[in-house]
Structure formats: C-alpha cells, structure tokens
Amino acid sequence: MDRVGVIGYGHMGSMLVKGFLASGVLAPGEVVVASRSRGNLDACAAAWPGIAIAATNADLARRCRTIVIAVRPQETMGVLREIVPVMDGSEHLVSLAAGIGLHDLEEMYAGPVSRVVPTATSAVGEGTTLVCHGQWVGTDEALMVENLFSAVGSVMPVGEEDLAAATLLSSCGPALLAAIIGELAGAAARASSLPPDRALVLATDLLTATAAYLRETGRTPEDLIGEVATRGGVTEVGVQGFRDRLPGVFDGVFAAMLERYGGLRK
Ligand SMILES: NC(=O)c1ccc[n+]([C@@H]2O[C@H](COP(=O)([O-])OP(=O)(O)OC[C@H]3O[C@@H](n4cnc5c(N)ncnc54)[C@H](OP(=O)(O)O)[C@@H]3O)[C@@H](O)[C@H]2O)c1
Numbered sequence: 001m002d003r004v005g006v007i008g009y010g011h012m013g014s015m016l017v018k019g020f021l022a023s024g025v026l027a028p029g030e031v032v033v034a035s036r037s038r039g040n041l042d043a044c045a046a047a048w049p050g051i052a053i054a055a056t057n058a059d060l061a062r063r064c065r066t067i068v069i070a071v072r073p074q075e076t077m078g079v080l081r082e083i084v085p086v087m088d089g090s091e092h093l094v095s096l097a098a099g100i101g102l103h104d105l106e107e108m109y110a111g112p113v114s115r116v117v118p119t120a121t122s123a124v125g126e127g128t129t130l131v132c133h134g135q136w137v138g139t140d141e142a143l144m145v146e147n148l149f150s151a152v153g154s155v156m157p158v159g160e161e162d163l164a165a166a167t168l169l170s171s172c173g174p175a176l177l178a179a180i181i182g183e184l185a186g187a188a189a190r191a192s193s194l195p196p197d198r199a200l201v202l203a204t205d206l207l208t209a210t211a212a213y214l215r216e217t218g219r220t221p222e223d224l225i226g227e228v229a230t231r232g233g234v235t236e237v238g239v240q241g242f243r244d245r246l247p248g249v250f251d252g253v254f255a256a257m258l259e260r261y262g263g264l265r266k
Pocket residue numbers: 007008009010011012013034035036037038040041057069070071072073075078079096097098116117118119120171
C-alpha cells in the first residue's frame with residue numbers, strides 16, 4: 001500500500017495511528033506522522049518503532065498518497081495552505097474536521113477529498129466512522145479509505161447534507177451518553193447510600209447490556225420499554241417523566257451543537 005500520512009497527533013490522530021497499526025491494516029513503514037509539538041512526535045516514535053516522522057506538514061505531503069488531516073477545524077485551512085503547494089492533485093486528502101465542507105476543501109485542493117468522522121470509541125474498535133466522498137474521489141480511492149477506517153469500527157457512507165446530524169449522533173454521542181450515564185449514576189447515589197463509584201459501575205453495565213440486548217434481539221427501544229415497564233409499576237413513571245421533558249431538552253441540545261458546528265471554521 002502507498003504511504004498514509006497523519007497530520008496532527010492529538011486524540012484522533014494518535015487513536016487512528018494505533019488502530020491502523022494494531023489491526024495490521026498498515027505496517028509502521030507505511031505510516032508518516034506530522035504534528036506541531038515535539039513531545040507528541042517523540043511519543044509516537046517511541047510507541048511505534050519504524051514509523052516515519054515528518055519534519056513538516058509539507059514534507060509529509062510530499063511522501064504520502066493518502067493524507068489524513070487530524071488537526072482542529074480552526075487549524076485545518078492553515079495546514080492546507082502549507083501542503084497544497086507541494087501536492088500534484090492525485091493525493092487523496094482525508095479531512096476529519098467537523099464543520100468544514102467538501103466545497104471549502106475542494107476550493108483549496110482540486111483533487112480527491114473525503115470527509116471522515118471517526119469517534120472516540122473507535123479506540124476500542126467500536127462505533128461508526130462516517131465517510132463522505134467528494135466529487136473527484138474514484139471507486140478505488142473510496143474503497144481504500146473505507147477499508148482503512150474499518151480497522152477502527154464500522155464505516156457508514158453518509159450524504160454531506162446529513163453529516164452534521166450524523167456527527168452529533170455518532171461522534172459527539174459518546175460524550176452525550178457519558179454525560180447521561182453520569183447523571184443516572186448520580187441520581188441513584190443521591191437517592192441512596194450507594195457509593196458513587198458503585199452506582200457508576202451499575203450505570204455503565206446498564207448501558208452496555210441495553211445496547212447488547214437491542215442489537216442481539218433486533219427489538220426496538222419501544223419494544224424494550226414495553227418489556228421493562230410493568231403496568232402500574234415504577235418504570236412507567238420514569239419513562240413518562242422522560243417523555244414529558246427529554247424531547248425539548250434533546251432538541252435544544254442538538255440545535256445548540258448544530259449552531260457551533262456551523263461556526264467551527266472561524
Ligand atoms: N475527538 C473526537 O472525538 C473527534 C471525532 C471526529 C472528528 N474529530 C475531528 O478530528 C480533528 C482532531 O480532533 P482532536 O479531538 O484529535 O483534537 P486534538 O486532540 O486537539 O488534536 C489536534 C492535534 O493537531 C495538532 N496540530 C495543531 N496544529 C497543527 C499544525 N499546524 N500542524 C500539525 N499539527 C497540528 C496538535 O498538535 P500538538 O498537540 O502536537 O501541538 C494536536 O495534537 C478535529 O478536526 C475534530 O473536529 C474529532
């Protein structure tokens with residue numbers, strides 16, 4: 001395989017390098033990394049003997065056929081300004097930047113461009129990576145990128161018009177669910193003498209068990225509610241409380257996140 005470059009060795013960049021190498025989809029000699037701080041690059045070189053560290057982003061771009069940009073959205077255009085002048089238009093640019101559209105990316109680089117949205121849970125091979133290919137991406141290039149990212153979970157192609165909402169769900173989602181687990185555990189601890197850490201174990205187990213149940217049985221959330229909520233029992237009070245309050249809370253949260261998403265470029 002031609003070399004794959006990763007620019008930005010932060011949360012996503014380091015997680016992806018680990019996923020690509022640990023899964024065997026890439027060998028260390030097929031990966032080049034560039035990042036801003038020396039400390040991150042030293043940690044990368046120490047963790048992955050044989051990996052190449054580029055002196056600059058442009059140096060990386062000269063050496064790679066696929067270039068994954070894993071810097072923050074606010075830093076993405078600056079990185080593009082550094083690398084595009086040394087690219088010949090055949091390299092496949094893969095942007096992780098939330099909120100930066102294909103149009104903006106293709107205006108900067110007149111070659112194959114894809115937007116890819118992994119998730120923090122990709123670190124354990126779970127969760128969905130969203131992919132959205134630009135107009136100049138050929139079938140082989142699309143398959144190559146989808147195969148690469150399938151090393152860290154499942155891959156779902158999504159139209160760009162739906163990418164924002166899908167990102168909030170699948171990629172911001174782990175943080176949203178983590179916040180909900182924390183609240184559930186906190187409520188149980190406040191209403192009892194259960195230590196918070198034990199309540200958190202129960203809440204975390206609840207989440208994985210519920211996901212496994214829905215996935216393995218194919219039942220819908222509504223089916224499961226019907227199975228759990230004994231008529232006249234306690235669950236129906238809780239479910240009704242959520243139904244009364246949560247749609248407004250969730251719609252408000254999504255609207256606020258979409259507003260931030262739309263302004264991330266700045
Ligand atoms: N976190 C998520 O769950 C997630 C999920 C999907 C998509 N994304 C997207 O992935 C991207 C990265 O997010 P993140 O959470 O990984 O951010 P992060 O932890 O802040 O990592 C960004 C990295 O970019 C490096 N960097 C900044 N400017 C650079 C430059 N000019 N040249 C080279 N490297 C540079 C920084 O390097 P140093 O630390 O070395 O200074 C930093 O480590 C964002 O665009 C985000 O929207 C994130």
